[in-house]
Amino acid sequence: HADRFGGQLVLVTGAGSGIGRATAVAFAEAGARVVAVDRDAESAARTAELSLLTGAPEAWAEPADVSDEKAMEELARKVAAEYGVVDVLVNNAGIGLGGAFLDTTPEDWKRILDVNLWGVIHGCRLFGRQMAERGQGGHIVNIASAAAFLPSKSLPAYSTSKAAVLMLSECLRAELAGQGIGVSAICPGFVNTNITSTARFAGVDADEEKRLQKKSARLYGLRNYPPEKVADAILRAVVRDEAVVPVTPEARGGRLLSRF
Ligand code: NAD
Numbered sequence: 001h002a003d004r005f006g007g008q009l010v011l012v013t014g015a016g017s018g019i020g021r022a023t024a025v026a027f028a029e030a031g032a033r034v035v036a037v038d039r040d041a042e043s044a045a046r047t048a049e050l051s052l053l054t055g056a057p058e059a060w061a062e063p064a065d066v067s068d069e070k071a072m073e074e075l076a077r078k079v080a081a082e083y084g085v086v087d088v089l090v091n092n093a094g095i096g097l098g099g100a101f102l103d104t105t106p107e108d109w110k111r112i113l114d115v116n117l118w119g120v121i122h123g124c125r126l127f128g129r130q131m132a133e134r135g136q137g138g139h140i141v142n143i144a145s146a147a148a149f150l151p152s153k154s155l156p157a158y159s160t161s162k163a164a165v166l167m168l169s170e171c172l173r174a175e176l177a178g179q180g181i182g183v184s185a186i187c188p189g190f191v192n193t194n195i196t197s198t199a200r201f202a203g204v205d206a207d208e209e210k211r212l213q214k215k216s217a218r219l220y221g222l223r224n225y226p227p228e229k230v231a232d233a234i235l236r237a238v239v240r241d242e243a244v245v246p247v248t249p250e251a252r253g254g255r256l257l258s259r260f
Contacts, residue, residue, distance in 0.1 A: 003031030004239065011035040011079065011086045013066050013123060014093030016043025018193030019143060021050070022227035023090055023234050028056035030235060035079055035086070038093070039065040058083075066093045066119030076126035085134045088238055091123040091165075092143040096199030098212060101156040103203020109157055111200075116161035117168075124172055128181065137180030139238045142169045146189040146251035157202070162187075166244070173243055184237040188230050189250030190223035223248070 010027040014020035016038030024036050028051035036051065038044035041063035051059035060083065064075045079086060097104075097112045120142050131138035147155055148162035169185035176183060196216040201209045225248045233247045246252045 004235075005088070006031035008032045008087040009035070009084050010088040010090070011037060011127065012047075012090040012092055013037045013064075013119065014143075015047045016040045018195060019188070019191060019227045019230045020090070020092040021047045022231040023092060024048075024051050024059075025054050026228070026231040026235055027088070028052070028054040028059065031055060031057070032088070033057055033083065034059040035062055035083060036060070037062045037064050037066070037075065039063065066091075066122060067114040069118075069122060072119075072122040072126055076130065079127075080130055085130045085136075086127050086138065087131075088139045088141065089123055089127045089131075090141045090143070090234065091120040092141075093119050094143060094161075094195070096195045097157045097202060098154050098199055098216065099157075099202025099204065100154060104157050105202065108200070108202045112157045112161050113164075116158070117164050120165050120168065124168070128172070128176065131181050132176070132179055135179070137182075139182040139184070139241070140169075140172065140176075141184045141186060141234055141237060142166075144169065144185045144187045146187050146246060146248070148185075148187055150250070170243065182238070182241040184234075184242050185244045186230065186234055186237060187244065187246045187251050189225070189246075189248035189252075190220050191225050191227055191230055191248065192221055192223065193227055196220045223250075 010032040012024045015024045015036035034051040034056045036044045036047040044061035048059040048061040064071045094116045144166040145162040147159040148166040166185050173183035201212045237245050
């Protein structure tokens with residue numbers, strides 16, 4: 001539908017790559033005004049450009065690190081002042097971390113929870129409040145993962161961060177339902193993006209980390225599930241107000257993510 005989201009303001013975090021970029025472009029195609037947020041300024045700018053080319057009446061790039069409380073407060077203030085209250089927030093920014101629990105350091109845990117959990121908390125807190133105060137509803141989409149409910153022996157920190165995002169989404173959905181604000185948790189299995197080639201691995205040296213990044217990129221690549229199909233599921237979740245949405249065969253099959 002060319003303007004299903006016409007006139008709506010949509011903010012996507014981690015919009016510079018993969019699922020985030022595909023989502024920004026899909027909302028643009030549906031007529032939304034788009035705010036592309038990424039800690040990488042150049043890739044955020046490229047996504048804003050692609051959004052304009054795809055049909056967004058307006059699109060802006062806003063570089064910000066979602067784990068940075070002050071930066072997120074500044075972002076929320078600026079977006080409200082210059083572009084308006086966000087109708088749809090997509091908390092998508094996230095990082096990968098592989099490695100056994102006994103190899104994972106407190107610093108590893110802190111890094112992944114800062115981005116994957118606190119990033120979502122800041123987004124929900126700041127933009128959710130603006131939606132509630134405006135009193136005209138809205139929708140929050142949090143990108144969790146199949147890892148949130150499928151345990152694996154080598155993604156303990158990542159899986160824990162995503163399980164927390166899933167539960168936060170469900171609690172917030174209950175809290176905000178009376179105000180016409182929907183909350184959806186999207187749970188993809190393996191999707192073909194850059195996340196594997198940038199993932200850190202706990203307890204290994206730099207050479208071993210490169211090898212594991214290649215190995216996981218190969219595995220993810222083999223699944224070949226395109227981020228555009230996840231973006232479709234995200235738009236559908238907003239339109240239908242779906243609570244928890246498993247995407248990809250692994251997520252729906254409910255099997256242990258045993259290899260990773
Ligand atoms: P990606 O690496 O291609 O894209 C992630 C983007 O987020 C990058 O542009 C990166 O710069 C940005 N980012 C990272 N940390 C940030 C921060 N602190 N602040 C702002 N931006 C930041 O990865 P992707 O696969 O598109 O991942 C998007 C989301 O989907 C993540 O939350 C990821 O955990 C989730 N996910 C991915 C898969 C998969 O198989 N690819 C599966 C399930 C869930």
